[in-house]
Amino acid sequence: MQKDVGAIMGLYPTPVTVVGTVVDGRVNFLTIAHVGVVEHGTFLISVDKVHEFSDRGIRDNKTVSVSLVNQDMLVAADYCGIAKGAKTDKSEVFKYHFDEVKNAPIVDVAPISMTCKVLSKFTVGNFTNYILKPVHTYVQEEVLNDKGKIDYVKASPILFEFQNAQYLSLGKVVGQCWNYGKGFRN
DSSP: OOOOOOSOOOOOOEEOEEEEEEETTEEEEEEEOOEEEEETTEEEEEEEGGGHHHHHHHHHHSEEEEEEOOGGGHHHHHHHHHSOTTTSOOTTSSOEEOOSSTTOOEETTOSEEEEEEEEEEEEETTEEEEEEEEEEEEEOGGGBOTTSOBOHHHHOOEEEETTTTEEEEOOOOOOOTTTTTTTTTO
């Protein structure tokens, strides 16, 4: 039997990401787990207003990098969510490089990183929401399958669960989309 637990957000867990930008000429990283697919070619990141320094970099540059976090990156990524960029230089937390998308530092060790352009922004409550379009997606070769597609089990992204304030790991594959339910009516 289900129990009503109130009007809480029940769509967690969400992927943990590290967002890279440049603010006042300095690389800055911020951990964001309020992310979501908008449609197949765009997604959203949601930046809490307490992270004004990072928010300013995204807003001013209209570009950003977004990297999925795995277990190897988790301690550093958690730190990037705790330390405030206005008071702490986080430019050396991760090794990084740039492509032609200006001011979007790409985390070298991330299993998957995207350099993105900001398409639009809007505010909801205390969050500035950015709709992003990936320009380039970089994937560590060891997390590609034999068809050249991303294998998320190998990438092993960390997930964020808000209600209990914990990180989770991705489980195993349990079925193939658009195939698993074909026999439902039989």
